[in-house]
Amino acid sequence: MVTAEYSAHHLQVLEGLEAVRKRPGMYIGSTDSRGLMHCLWEIIDNSVDEALGGHGDRIEITLHGDGSVEVRDHARGIPVDIEPRTGLSGVEVVFTKLHAGGKFGGGSYAASGGLHGVGASVVNALSERLDVEVDRAGKTYAMSFHRGEPGVFAGPTPDAPFTPFDKSSELRVVGKARKGVTGTRIRYWADRQIFTKDVAFGFDELEQRVRQTAFLVPGLEMVVRDERGADPVETSYRFDGGISEFAEFLAPDAGITETWRLTGSGTFTETVPVLQPTGAMVPTDVERECEVDVALRWGTGYDTVMRSFVNIIATPKGGTHQQGFEQGLMKVLRSQVDQNARRLKVGNDKLEKDDILAGLTAVLNVRLPEPQFEGQTKEILGTPAVRQIVSSVVTKQLAARFASTKRDDKAQTSLLLDKVVSEMKSRISARTHKETQRRKNALESSSLPVKLVDCRSNDVADSELFIVEGDSALGTAKLARSSEYQALLPIRGKILNVQKASVSDMLSNAECAAIIQTIGAGSGRSFELDAARYGKVILMSDADVDGAHIRTLLLTLFFRYMRPLVEAGRVFAAVPPLHRVVVMNPGTKPHETIYTYSEQELHALLTKLTKSGKRWQEPVQRYKGLGEMDADQLATTTMDRAGRTLRRVRVEDAELAAGVFELLMGNEVAPRREFIVEASDRLARERIDA
Template identity: 75%
Template sequence: MSVRPISLLKIRHRPAGVAFVVSRSTASKDEYSARHLQVLEGLEAVRKRPGMYIGSTDGRGLMHCLWEIIDNSVDEALAGVGERIDVILHGDGSVEVRDRGRGIPIDIEPRTGLTGVEVAMTKLHAGGKFGGGSYTASGGLHGVGASVVNALSSRLDIEVDRAGKTYGMSFRRGEPGIFKGEGPDAPFEPFVNGSELRVVGKAKRGVTGTRTRYWADPHIFMKDAEFDYEGLVGRARQTSFLIPGLELAIRDERRLPNTPGADGPHEETFKHDGGISEFTEFLASDPAVTEVWRLEGTGTFTETVPVLDDQGHMTPTEVERECGVDVALRWGTGYDTKVRSFVNIIATPKGGTHLAGFEQALLKVFRKQLEVNARRLKVGNDKVDKDDILAGLTAVITVRLAEPQFEGQTKEVLGTSAVRQIVAKVVETELTARLTSTKRDDKAQSALLLDKVVAEMKSRISARLHKETQRRKTALESSSLPGKLKDCRSTDVSRTELFIVEGDSALGTGMAARNSEYQALLPIRGKILNVQKASVGDMLKNAECAAIIQVIGAGSGRTFDVDLARYGKVILMTDADVDGAHIRTLLLTLFFRYMRPLVEAGRVYAAMPPLHRIEVAASGRAKGEVIYTYTEDQMRKTIGDFQRKGRTIKQPQRYKGLGEMDADQLAETTMEPRHRTLRRVTLADAERAETVFELLMGSDVAPRKEFLVSSADQLDTERIDA
């Protein structure tokens, strides 16, 4: 049937399962008829509109195809069959997935007359996950995963081990046939009269499994789309947590630059027996307030689903479903929230009914517990919010049920409505039992947790009240700020700078060196509290930490609002010695944990005061000079250069602290914008930065000791004041 181009018109009715394509032109509307419609059947619709099935045709869509094949193998492991899955990124651009499951059925499917392998790989909405009893719970729902990958591949080879034999079949863009050679460019001969599932080898007795290798079609996917090794490793690690005992091996043979396999084949294997409890520990990075608590339970619900009867009619039928709920959660001292949700081990990054039920139960349980303990906790009439409870929470939420309803093929949101109440009931029952337990450990952890939630609530309320006041205090109200703050006169946030200085001696020199129009000074006494190990309450009680947060004026933790910050720059001005570096680290820990948006905005700096002052005497026509150096090597090089020129060097002056400089020297080297050197603090990799902070400042001593011992030979002993 030929298709004439016509103007694009609205189609009001479209039979299910058929895609219509209409071209745009300037033809008259009167010429529009049924013969202008193009019917896309089967996998042709997938190739015409791939975004409907895999989301996009860039690297994300390429990875989605791979997840579909891997998830089929994972579903076998979820059903209790197969203990290992291998994923191999070959050097020729193909990817291969091997499992030791039951193997795709090889017998004839009666309705189509095709083998189970061909049905699974070529027919949309065909599979073993539609209530046929093959899978009680699986990640698949729509039955389009393998067939869509097949349609979008320039070549796909599949081998199945069953009944002592190995069966093989090949496809080109979804069409079965035979390749005469290796790779996707080999000559291809499609089947004409009938397709054939060939016996290509022998399998060991009792061995079953499926091997799928495919080449993504370059006509479909963008030129720069490629498999993300790190994303693949992350998904494999995640799956190994969700299915205890399952071993997943990822092997990269591509030799791509800047990848772990750049110098040769690289393989990583993941296997975890601790389940989601171990997963929660892996995700958590802050010191624990509670241990990992496990909340488990089941519930049943009834739903009406269309079932194909023997006459080929879709009949609405009521079926009873069972939903298993398994939640692992722990609270830490931080305020970041990490919640991962899964349905039959399929990640749901955008949540759904299971996550909604979890959050609903959390809020209900904690409000009730705070009401019961109101007098001890001094709650008053304030109401706890969801964000107060989620602060510092790390949780993994999993539900298992047959035929889950997702919103879209990408399976990012669970839509089965009955799951919400089941999850809410399980979490409410189990969490209440934990919080009211009379066991000594549970009781102590529950008390700490309720204290933390109340502290978060009070911090949020305090921040809200602060937002309702003016950003700048009037002269009458200025006494509410710490008395030791030496504020500036300007109210232009884009110009103002807050110097946090070490000690009163540095404050005195800084007062004389600053430009009071836009530079403010806040002195701190010694080393502030290590907030990486302290609780939120302890941090707020600490005078130095509280003063810094109050002066900056934007709140703290999750309530921090960078737009309310009173200064455009915050500059940490500490001595250029080991103690000064330690104080700077403690300050950065405070900013990282409780005022991170200020760091992310690039508004936190470290001043770079010099270590030495070198005075060069006048010689002939050469005038005398004063040179500042910042390292021992730089000092020695500078002195050597002048001595080779025959210049006389007076005894270099070494500064042990900012207080040893006079005001002119401090202004010239550290405070005056035209001459100073500032080092901006950035968070290019927040996860890595958090790991370093936890190593250096956390409560776990053993890793820090190992780091110190291994790094001892790099210590510059000249920088230690002794």
């Protein structure tokens, strides 16, 4: 804070940084964990820009136990000579002057992520302490800052006594650097006066960002250390395959195309103010070059995974480059569908963007000097000319892929056209039948599956749909249910494995279609959770291996095509008993019935009864299926809310769950076989039969 006792030197240094401390959200987005991580990205991105320029191939990030973070690189090092206009060293200019740096069109960086020149100075202003060391010209230079002001600390901690420089600053020489060794080390403690209480650096988020950067800069090694716990953790990433490897890593499903690489460039002219030697800013026409690099592939699923970058800085909210990418895709695929309309049986329907993006995994990276972003957080690219350049590159390269005479290319492009047309037809079908997928009144119930035994209540929150295995179980369940709020839908044996099947195969399967129609909320992208006709969906299958298989197939259907229902915690598995033990009581006292749900539970019960001197009817009844129970038994154990047990199906981590479903139910047999062989001694029957 600026006080009356500060000298003119202090005021000059802090006049810009004081604005950052008063309005931190303007520069880093927020003062919560997101803003804290953004500060770290600013420092890391400076080192990455050096690596992009061919200076240094290793960056180390360390989270220290005292709450500080350190970033080391082996690049050229921040300039230490005196900057003539300010009379300050290059280090002090970078860390105390807003809009100062080497990224303003001067040739230091052809294309960089940092471009406003405020990154390092903003982090400095929002840090209780920042230490920087630079190796250059055989010497190690050092400088420290306290909330943006340069000076000297009397100890190694942020709360050590601090003496600010008075008349002039000093860039200290603290050691010698080996010949040819250059680099920068920055360690800082975030200011707790600025950031909200208890915010901390997220190791998982940091690791994810570092891995992403390593994908985008082939050959760069990124090392992350977390020394905050009892056992330090270290991970290291280096990838030489670039964004093609990134797209393969991100893809959530099996591919119907290989990963295609589309590259190209274009030029555009923009008018920018250029600083003249006299100090005047003169508008000048500058020709820019924009390089475009895209890796994309389509898979069997319908989820879209899109990552866009500008000079390797992520733009999660897109911008003109992503608009151009989607524009190019639309142009090529619409043209190809029109050319193959007869084979694809398209009619007069037109592809929409969602049809093309379904199942697409794409990584888009553009490189250009001084891109225009919307705000310092750089989440949206605003440079208008980039849209047409990206669109042109994508159009040209993708059209060439469709025109290729290679056998593999022809097979893959044919599969892709089939997929996007299938998505289009599914969307049109879903829209056409949207109204029939709502809860029907008595006059409209004929549009629901014939086998559905509906409930009387119109209260969605209170209603339950039991999906039961076979007609025999249906007969017993009819007598056991509460017809007021419990509906029944029988399915015939094992349904289609939708992890392997296409969307069209799934929709044409009678059992899958009946389930989707009964729930009434659509499927896939058109699924609307609020339209679901039942508050709970309960899978009630036999307590054997076949029943577990049926339950797994049903869960695969719900996970892939009605995932919001699972994420909302509205899908359950019924837990029917395995055994019925009738304990005989002496005299006229009625016998006691006890149900057990596993072999272990049965043996424990019989051991307990034996020790108590009690007898039971032999043989103990073992239920092979729900149909063996009478209605009272099924109601008491499995359907009556007062005594039943339900197992809620949750998706805590959708990506991890998707990987497990693909492993256990997908097309690739080898990984599944390897998993079964390796995990056979670790998996209990209860975990498999679930």
